[in-house]
Amino acid sequence: MTANAVLRAAGLRKEYGRGAALVRAVDGVDLDVAAGEAVAIVGASGCGKSTLLHLLGGLERASGGELSMAGERFDTMSETRLARLRRNAIGFVFQGFHLVDELTAAENVELPALLAGVSPRAARRRAADLLERVGLADRSRHLPSALSGGQRQRVAVARALVNRPLVVLADEPTGNLDSTATTDVLRLFDGLRRNGHTLVIVTHDSRIAATSDRLITMRDGAFVDETRLGGGARRLGSLAGLGG
Amino acid sequence: MQDVVLALLAKEPSHGYELRARLQHALGPLGDALNAGQVYVTLGRLEKAGLVAAQRVGQTDRPDRKVYELTAAGQDRVTAWLAEVGWAKPVSAKFHLKLVAVAAAGLADPVAIVDAQRRELLRQLGDLQGAALAEPDGSSAALLLEGAVLRLQADLRWLEACARHWEREERA
Ligand SMILES: Nc1ncnc2c1ncn2[C@@H]1O[C@H](COP(=O)(O)OP(=O)(O)OP(=O)(O)O)[C@@H](O)[C@H]1O
Ligand SMILES: [Mg+2]
Numbered sequence: 377m378t379a380n381a382v383l384r385a386a387g388l389r390k391e392y393g394r395g396a397a398l399v400r401a402v403d404g405v406d407l408d409v410a411a412g413e414a415v416a417i418v419g420a421s422g423c424g425k426s427t428l429l430h431l432l433g434g435l436e437r438a439s440g441g442e443l444s445m446a447g448e449r450f451d452t453m454s455e456t457r458l459a460r461l462r463r464n465a466i467g468f469v470f471q472g473f474h475l476v477d478e479l480t481a482a483e484n485v486e487l488p489a490l491l492a493g494v495s496p497r498a499a500r501r502r503a504a505d506l507l508e509r510v511g512l513a514d515r516s517r518h519l520p521s522a523l524s525g526g527q528r529q530r531v532a533v534a535r536a537l538v539n540r541p542l543v544v545l546a547d548e549p550t551g552n553l554d555s556t557a558t559t560d561v562l563r564l565f566d567g568l569r570r571n572g573h574t575l576v577i578v579t580h581d582s583r584i585a586a587t588s589d590r591l592i593t594m595r596d597g598a599f600v601d602e603t604r605l606g607g608g609a610r611r612l613g614s615l616a617g618l619g620g
Numbered sequence: 621m622q623d624v625v626l627a628l629l630a631k632e633p634s635h636g637y638e639l640r641a642r643l644q645h646a647l648g649p650l651g652d653a654l655n656a657g658q659v660y661v662t663l664g665r666l667e668k669a670g671l672v673a674a675q676r677v678g679q680t681d682r683p684d685r686k687v688y689e690l691t692a693a694g695q696d697r698v699t700a701w702l703a704e705v706g707w708a709k710p711v712s713a714k715f716h717l718k719l720v721a722v723a724a725a726g727l728a729d730p731v732a733i734v735d736a737q738r739r740e741l742l743r744q745l746g747d748l749q750g751a752a753l754a755e756p757d758g759s760s761a762a763l764l765l766e767g768a769v770l771r772l773q774a775d776l777r778w779l780e781a782c783a784r785h786w787e788r789e790e791r792a
Contacts, residue, residue: 420780555766563753582776583769586745587753593735595787603739605746 381444382574383409383432383543388441390427390597401427403597405441409543409576414569416585417578419594425578426547428594432576433466433545434458446542463492467536471548473528475520475535481527482507482516485535492539499538506534510564526557533564543574550581562587622671623701624717625662626690629672630698631725633689636660646720647713663688671697702728705740712778719786730786738779745772 390402401424409415419425430436431443434450443451445465450458475484482503489499507516510530520528529549536544549565550558558581566587569575577584585591586605593601628639640659647654663686666672671694674686690698702722715737719730748769755762 420784555770559753562749566750566753582742582745582773583749586742586749588746591739591742593738601735601739603742605743606750 380411381408382411382446383407383576384442384444385432386442388428388431388443389439390424390431390436391439400597402431402438405597405599407432407592407599409574411542411574412572413590414565414573414575414577414588415590415592416588417576417592417594418580418582418585421580423594424597425594427597429545429547429576429578433468434462435468463488464539465542467539467541467544469529469532469536469544469546469549471551473520473525473532475528475531477520480517480519481512481523481531481534484520484531485538488535489538494539502538503534506537507531509567510534511560524557525553526560529553529557529561530564533561533568537568537573543576544568546575546577546579548579548581549577550579550584558583621658621662622666623698624714624721625659625666626671626694626698627701627718627721627725627727629688629690629725630695630727633675633687635685635687636663639663639688642724643717646717646724666694670694698727702733703736705737707737707741707744707775711775715782719782723786723789729790731783731790734779734783734786738776738783741772741776741779745769745776748772 385405385407388402388405388407389400392399392401403424405428407415417425417428427436431438434443434453438451441451442449445461448461450461453461476487479487482500485503485506486496486499489502490496494502504513504516507513510533512527512530512534515523515527515531520531523531533544533546533549536546546565550561553561562584565575565577565584569587569589575588577588579585589604589606591603591605592599624643625639628634628642636659637656640654640656643654643659663672663674667674667688670691672688673691674688677685677687679685701718719733722728722733723730748765752762752765752769755765
């Protein structure tokens with residue numbers, strides 16, 4: 377697992393404030409994410425999940441510790457190189473979707489590809505393929521305001537994938553969704569996992585956590601528990617109340 | 621009930637009335653449903669099964685009282701119970717008493733027990749969820765699975781509350 381780690385953090389820390397107001401939002405986290413692995417990080421509100429995800433994605437600078445992506449240190453990178461790494465190697469999915477309201481679904485998906493220098497034609501093709509994959513081919517010309525929450529989140533997932541990132545980082549991807557929309561997003565992430573995408577999802581939704589390969593529990597900025605999931609489906613009958 | 625009584629005895633030998641008081645305290649208003657007889661019946665069964673041994677303690681002004689203590693077999697049973705992650709329903713009172721007993725007797729870290737239980741339920745949730753996602757749209761089997769998923773989610777939320785409570789107790 378260490379040999380093919382896509383994303384690695386060692387002794388990662390992030391502090392806010394100082395003195396009596398000091399908050400250790402992330403307090404000594406070690407994490408190796410292997411290629412093709414889906415890792416879920418769960419924990420109570422305020423335990424540091426979003427902060428950790430922002431550090432892993434190079435959106436915020438750490439107070440201490442080391443970070444690397446495919447073997448390359450990025451905690452010490454210049455802003456310019458870090459911006460390029462973020463664009464090319466990392467796909468983000470945020471809780472609030474963060475779509476551009478004035479652009480159609482397809483244009484939202486194309487945008488990061490265009491910014492990365494992909495030709496408009498190629499970007500359009502990638503966007504069409506991805507929207508097809510997330511089940512929204514027929515909604516590609518809609519504005520976000522004309523889409524449901526679950527549909528918007530699926531557009532956001534398509535956008536996160538458009539530059540073929542090494543890893544997709546998702547913050548509460550089912551946070552604002554009802555049960556049906558959550559199922560759609562779950563199915564989408566489950567598909568990504570099966571297709572070998574590398575995923576790090578932070579969430580308090582036990583449903584999405586339970587579809588990961590590895591589940592990490594965070595408390596007060598640190599990892600306190602880790603479980604490998606999957607390979608089950610033996611006792612379904614009794615789990616669903618059929619006895620036996 | 622048997623396991624909880626055994627766990628409480630793991631700390632120190634006790635009289636039946638002491639055990640009953642501790643159980644009632646742990647259950648709060650729900651403890652009213654616990655009659656004195658239940659504790660003594662349980663103790664009797666445990667004695668017959670060789671899991672506890674009773675000793676008569678003479679009292680000058682009242683009839684003799686029994687002090688119960690764990691046997692070696694009783695200790696083994698407590699150890700096995702601590703490692704158990706079964707989740708029979710309805711579960712909350714049983715699991716709650718397990719945590720109370722374990723904490724009172726200093727047998728194990730209640731938070732570790734909650735974590736082990738959470739891992740087990742998350743594995744179950746993963747299995748159910750995987751099966752539910754594999755069902756085609758509109759399948760009626762998916763509906764059955766969804767019911768089980770929603771119940772497990774509720775159980776997991778309650779376990780989070782348990783973890784928070786016992787962490788606070790530990791800090792205090
Ligand atoms: N910019 C900031 N300045 C000061 N404190 C911050 C800042 N960002 C986060 N924090 C603090 O860091 C801690 C962790 O916050 P974070 O947002 O990472 O939690 P979270 O686990 O994502 O919570 P939630 O589940 O509610 O989203 C909190 O105590 C929060 O108040
Ligand atoms: Mg957050």
